Amino acid sequence: MIESLIRILERENVEWELYWEKGRGGSFRIENERLERSQRKFHSGIGLRVGYRGKLGFSYITGLNHDKETLEEFVKRTIKLAKVSEVPFRGFPSEKSPAKVKGLYDKRIDDIPFEDAHAIARDFAEKMAELKAGREEYTLSGSLAFGVNFYGIANSNGIFLEDRSTGMSVSTYAVKKGTKTGSGSYYQSYRSLQPFEELEVAVEKAVEEAHLNYMAEKLLPYKGELLLEPQAFRAIVGIFLENLFGDNVYYGRSRFTKLGEKVSSEELTLIDDATVDGGVGSYPFDGEGNPGKKTVLVERGTLKGFLLDETYARLLGIESTGNAVRDFRTVPHVGTSNVVVEPGEESLDDFEGVVVKKVFGEHTANPISGDFSLTVELGYVVKDGEVRPFKDNMLVGNVFELFNSVVAVGKEFERVGSFYSPRILGIGKIV
């Protein structure tokens, strides 16, 4: 069907790009240790971009089975949109070799019968019930998901690429209730089918965190050195990254205008890497057919790169970093792949002092000024080897100041989905 669509497009005097997808997913929701909701979803569709006399038109259709008449109509409609649209057309990428990335597809996930996936979810729920036994103060819930996606991109510059990927994710949530309440959660995603032990770990981690959270008290205001665990640092990095998106840079919505600026202490190196083997944010080619790349964004404190798709790369006069993210319903936009904070040399394992584990509310921060006030979901103070958890405080500061204040970066990194980071030691304020 894609071939007949291409034949129709080739008849027209336009530049064109097709992005098609076909996928399915099974997901399961466990509430109060019981499997309550199971679902199986199918999706497919084609997004078409057309460049005509310097203008761009975009439209999509769902499904991959259409008769010739529907396809002709689809092409006609998109060309018509290009004629009226006034959206400038910046050109499509030319043919390049995709990156070689291993471990993005696991046949076992693609082949798993729904009944088997359902049985794993049921076992997962039973495991929760088992872990809860004797600990009635806990309520456990969670979810499990499997998915497979086939996708392809073709354009009038000769690009024709197809690939497939799989995914699996697990999340757990634990609430401990007694004279007060504590909650804990865990989330992880993968490209390959995971052994059942991974699900057990997910439950145990949420329970452990709920207990710490239950014990936590409010901390007295504090200012000084503090250790950010990877999940807390992810929120801070997210605020910073807004300034590196090519569209924000081009449109004056970024703090930065040029590369080479010193943006953090020399301890920090930040990378966007679409080529991590088995990475949940990895891809051989992006949503426009440009190869996935490893892009150094900040190297030992110096700003080295922006995140770019083809459009903003051309507008800024730099090469695309292969960061066009999309699905068939949307035009490509700039996004991240895997975000990696390079490990440092410090062990930081026996750190004593204030540690922030999880925060929330980062979308209320101001990425340009860099000011943030985040609610501390969980933190703890380590003193003489003893751990005293805290919560209900706010972590306040300025992302650029915090980046500059980083004095040490841990040796080992932890992965949460597509974010990789070690522990970070910097200066901050808790109110």
Added chain:
Amino acid sequence: MERLVRVAEELARRYRISYYEIRITKVSASHLTMQNGQLEELSVNTEIGIGVRAFNGAWGFSSANDMERAEKAIETAMKIAKLSKGDSRIYLDDPTKDRAELPMKRSFLDMDIEDKLALVKEVDSLLRGDSISNRSVSYGDGVKEQLYFNSLGSEIETVVPRIRLSFSVTAKGGGDMQTYWKSFGGTAGWELMEGIDLTHWTAFVREKAISLLEAKSPPSGGFDVIMDPELTGVFIHEALGHAAEADSVKTGESILAGKLGERIAVEELTVVDDPTLPGKFGSYIYDDEGIKARRVEIIKDGVLINYLTDRETAALLNLKPNGHGRAQSYNYQPLVRMGNTYVEPGDWSFEEMLAEVKRGLYMIGDKGGEVDTANGTFTFGAKEGYIIENGEIKEQVRDVALSGKILDVLRSIRAIGKDLAIEFPGYCGKGQWVPVDDGGPHVLTRAVVGGLL
């Protein structure tokens, strides 16, 4: 359609499914975005899809956006339900047959895309000004036509239009940059756009962004805080609304679980969620479980009297479903969600409220929020604020976020204003995005302010 009803009945018999429901949805939408005078997106699309839920003590769900797979989706949902056999119950009502439409005075479906483009261009040019480094305009409209039918014999056809315009500017100066924005939206037609005083609001947004360049970071710590109607809206949505959604009560996660009938707030506080308010962004006629939307008083005179419910949580808690089962679209299962949430007005004037505050903050505008319903902790941002000293408004502050404990803050409310406004359209995320509105009058309470000073 009749064929699908027959197929569904037959499959339900074969798989011995006690209850099922099917939604077939068609959405026609247009979307335009512009930055710094450059059109970035102009799209007009129509999408049709089917979502099927089957119940057998637990839910099975399947969806497809290729209508050739419609029968397959029905069968898949039923197969999953058969496999899932649980011991939950759901509320079953009498069949409803209805066709209902939220009206548009002037249908945006009849308008040319050129007219919509002209509006976007006009807003963009009105936003121009010295010190403005970025102008962004986003316009969207869509009509959702939904056909709902279930195994009880309900057949409900609804047509809901939604329209939205939002714009923002980033001002640059003195080595700093600040952004300010404004959104308009509702379940209405083009008349909503015609009713906006664009000259006033574009100037307002521009001036606010520029003034914020000079504003200071607020102090931090516990303060008396007066929230404006927009911030009251996000506060009540985050701090109370989410905890009142009965699915979080069901899982024991909500801090409000087991508190029905208890006084949880000051006597003056009444909080309502009402999806039937005409023209509001979070309004709808029937929810995605075929239950008619209705006004729900969550807190009445300080007492928690109701949760927001769907078929499942209503059966579990021995309540009636109040039409709050909403899905992002056909390919999502309904979850308990808010519609238009607001605080009922009290009898304080703004001046009287101000006079109450010795040292505190007047906080304005919604910058989003988040809540941990189990711990009862919430955080949300304000677009701007002002220091209050001895009842007088002093200097402007920026980048203000608030945090607090739900029950503490509800009990610390000292004054509720007379000036009700519910006109702050937005989207609420809970694994799925749904359109909501919220608001209230000015409210004086106490919260933790996370400032840099």
